[in-house]
Amino acid sequence: MGVFTRPSSPFQPPSSLYLLLFHPVYTLINLLHSILLSLRGSPYRPPPAQLPIPIACISDTHSKHPSVPPSGELLIHAGDLTNTGTLNAVQQTIDWLKTLQKPWPGSRDGYRYIVVIAGNHDSHLDERSRSPHDARTSKGKHGRKLDWGKIIYLQHGEVTLTFPGDRKLKIYGAPQIPKCGGKEFAFQYDRGQDTWSKTVPDDVDILVTHNPPKWHLDVAANGGLGCEHELKEVWRVKPTLHVFGHVHSGHGREHIWWDNGTKLMEEVKKTAFAAYPETQKAGLAAWLSEVVNVKLYRLGVRLLIADVKGLLWTRFWKGARNGSIMVNAALTYQTTDRIGNKPQQVVL
Numbered sequence: 001m002g003v004f005t006r007p008s009s010p011f012q013p014p015s016s017l018y019l020l021l022f023h024p025v026y027t028l029i030n031l032l033h034s035i036l037l038s039l040r041g042s043p044y045r046p047p048p049a050q051l052p053i054p055i056a057c058i059s060d061t062h063s064k065h066p067s068v069p070p071s072g073e074l075l076i077h078a079g080d081l082t083n084t085g086t087l088n089a090v091q092q093t094i095d096w097l098k099t100l101q102k103p104w105p106g107s108r109d110g111y112r113y114i115v116v117i118a119g120n121h122d123s124h125l126d127e128r129s130r131s132p133h134d135a136r137t138s139k140g141k142h143g144r145k146l147d148w149g150k151i152i153y154l155q156h157g158e159v160t161l162t163f164p165g166d167r168k169l170k171i172y173g174a175p176q177i178p179k180c181g182g183k184e185f186a187f188q189y190d191r192g193q194d195t196w197s198k199t200v201p202d203d204v205d206i207l208v209t210h211n212p213p214k215w216h217l218d219v220a221a222n223g224g225l226g227c228e229h230e231l232k233e234v235w236r237v238k239p240t241l242h243v244f245g246h247v248h249s250g251h252g253r254e255h256i257w258w259d260n261g262t263k264l265m266e267e268v269k270k271t272a273f274a275a276y277p278e279t280q281k282a283g284l285a286a287w288l289s290e291v292v293n294v295k296l297y298r299l300g301v302r303l304l305i306a307d308v309k310g311l312l313w314t315r316f317w318k319g320a321r322n323g324s325i326m327v328n329a330a331l332t333y334q335t336t337d338r339i340g341n342k343p344q345q346v347v348l
Contacts, residue, residue, distance in 0.1 A: 010222040012335050013249045019221060022286050025293065026272040029300040033265055036307035040314050043257045043323020044240060046347055051165035056111070057329035057344040059210070059245025062121065063089055065096045066331055066339045073163055075100060075111040078245045078329050079119025079175055079210035083337075085186065087124045087134045091146055098149050113161050115152045117173040118186060119210040119246060125155065125175070126186035154208065158201055169205040169348065177211040177246060178227050196233040205348070207239040210246050217250035217328035220269040225250075231266070238324060241346060245330035251341040257323040261306040268299045 007014060019027050046052045056069050059078035068075065077097065082089035094116075102110035118125040124134050124146075137144050152159055154173025162168050178191040187210070189195045200207060211227055212218040213234045218226035225247045234242060238258050256262055272290065290296065314321065325346055333340025 007222070009335055010225060011219065011247060011249060012222075013219050014221050023221070023272060023290055024287075025290050025296050025300065026268065029268055029296075029303065032304055033261075033307055036304070036311055037255060037257075040257070040307075040311045042325075043255050043321050044325055044348075045321060050167055051163070053163050053167060053169065053348045055206075055241070055346045055348060057243045057327045057346060058331055059243070059328075060119065060248055060330040060332045061093065061339070062332055062337070063093060064331075064339050065093075066343075068100065068343050069345060071102075071109050071111065072345075073112045074161070074169075075114045076171075076206070076208055076243050076329070077114070077116045078208050078243050079117050080121045080245060080330075080332075081116070081119065082122055085121050085123025085125075085129070085184070086131060087138060087144060087146065090122060090124050094146060094148060094151060097151055101150060112163070113152060114150075115154060115159070115161075115171055115173065115208065117154050117208050117210060118175040120175075120177050120181065120185040120187060122175075123184055123186050129184055129186040129188075131184075156199070158204065170201065170203060171206040171208060172200050172204045173208040174199065175210050178225075191227075194229040196227065196229040198233075198236075200233055200237045200239075202237060204237055205240050207234065207237065207242045209242070209244045212244045212247055212250060212328060213242070213326075215266045215269045216256075216326050217244075217252060217254055218247045219249050220273055223273050224269065240324055241348060242324060242326045243329055244326075245328060247328065248330040248332045248341070249334045250328040251330045251333075252328055253344055253346075254326040255323060256326055257310060259306070259310060259322070261303060261310050264299060264303040264306055268296065268303060271296050271299060 054072045055074045056072050057076050060080040062083040081093040097114055101114055123129040156174050158172040160168055160170045175187040176189055176195050179188040213231035214226040214228040215224050218224050327344045329344050331339050331341045
């Protein structure tokens with residue numbers, strides 16, 4: 001990838017220099033927005049009168065067994081346990097995850113609970129993408145089955161877990177993603193199809209999906225690889241924590257305030273990047289199309305006004321903190337096949 005061209009893969013982020021040169025208006029808006037958000041602080045704080053719940057978040061391990069924090073209350077794996085998706089490969093990752101669970105109640109090492117969903121590479125978990133060999137050997141009453149042990153596997157399902165201090169968290173997991181591969185990829189749907197509306201429980205605390213919501217930790221500069229219908233569902237439910245992966249280059253976390261500022265930032269990204277084709281060479285035309293984009297300037301001004309109001313509301317008027325944490329927990333580094341990202345830790 002050269003400085004003056006976009007990456008050949010939409011999953012590979014453009015360089016900071018590329019964005020500065022060819023998206024200067026967006027870069028300035030995003031910089032000011034990020035500064036104001038950092039001054040505003042976290043949109044969520046654990047309840048002061050209750051015991052905190054440490055949560056480790058991982059995703060996209062692709063048959064590798066990376067180092068994770070040695071203990072905690074909850075470990076979440078947001079899919080792509082394997083690379084090949086066979087029954088054997090899935091079971092090997094399950095067996096590795098079992099070693100991370102507390103061997104007995106009260107043990108200092110390991111996790112009290114481990115919650116897992118599937119990803120598009122976990123073909124065996126979707127009957128439509130299961131290999132012919134796995135389909136034959138796992139068929140019937142006496143066919144080979146996965147042994148999950150005490151690991152909780154969610155596939156369009158929910159579970160309520162109890163933690164010390166009688167705190168309870170409701171978790172919902174869903175694996176579906178917009179189509180990005182052949183029939184061997186699991187849980188795919190055609191991009192633009194709505195598979196999300198009113199599927200997530202209203203009172204969910206933690207949402208675990210494999211795919212990101214549109215414009216959040218999804219390489220927005222490449223047109224956004226997340227799902228717009230998933231985004232609408234997340235706005236409806238507003239989970240305290242949303243964990244996902246799939247887009248390795250989006251690894252990290254994002255603080256979300258459920259207010260007009262977040263809506264406007266999504267619109268800024270849509271205006272700046274939604275027209276991104278799969279391959280586009282940079283040049284004077286690309287630069288000019290942004291610097292004369294009046295809509296982008298207007299959105300930027302409205303966004304900064306909303307951010308200042310939010311900062312005043314939180315810091316000076318002591319308004320309520322109404323927000324969530326989004327985590328892209330992908331451990332595989334960008335478009336490589338190696339583990340290069342660190343597990344994310346969150347305290348609820």
